[in-house]
Amino acid sequence: MNIDEGTLHSFGGENVIYNAKDLIFREGEYPQYYFQIISGKVKLNTYNENGKEFIQNILGKNQSFGDPLLFIEKLSPTNAISLQTTEVVRMSKNNFMDMLKKRPDLSLEMNICLSQRLYYNILMVNNMASSDAAQRLKGLLDYLKSYHDDDCRHSFPIELTRQQIADLTGLRVETVIRTVRKMANSEIIRLDGHRILY
DNA sequence: ACATTAATTCGCT
């Protein structure tokens, strides 16, 4: 979801800046805000019983988070952590609901956005169920690409570390490294130094 | 130049 910044301000959105590693909200908290990123990056994660991190998603510029939880009465299933200096527009749940009531066009867009996420989440779950590392990796790349397809359609750079990719797929770093090498050899992906192009 | 962080390799299981 990407709403014009001026519109967000006119409905009570306020800019907030977070530093790297700042906790934006915590798992188990009651969701209170809509967030839209102006610049920087945010990860949504959880930790399993052994303390291993699992990253649900990493969001960047013009992407939103927190919004799916505003429509239902559930506690947040994830933490949101800033990965770098990140500027967001933050809007309270009440203001957000008010905005959707007054702007049916945005409400419709929200539906499209949520449907799209739901759709790609299903594909993601399917791929993650695969026992083949290359398949899981490819599933993640398709998933990430689905968020970015507005500007770059061909071979866009994955701005993630190997460790982050591992935490997103549930694979080990070494496995990611080995698999990336194989996929580069079979031309499924392209490498620009360490950056993965897909 | 030194410290920190990430990527890759290695040896063992």
Added chain:
DNA sequence: AGCGAATTAATGT
């Protein structure tokens, strides 16, 4: 493929 640790490469101050 997973784990721990060591080595090498890239980045930051």
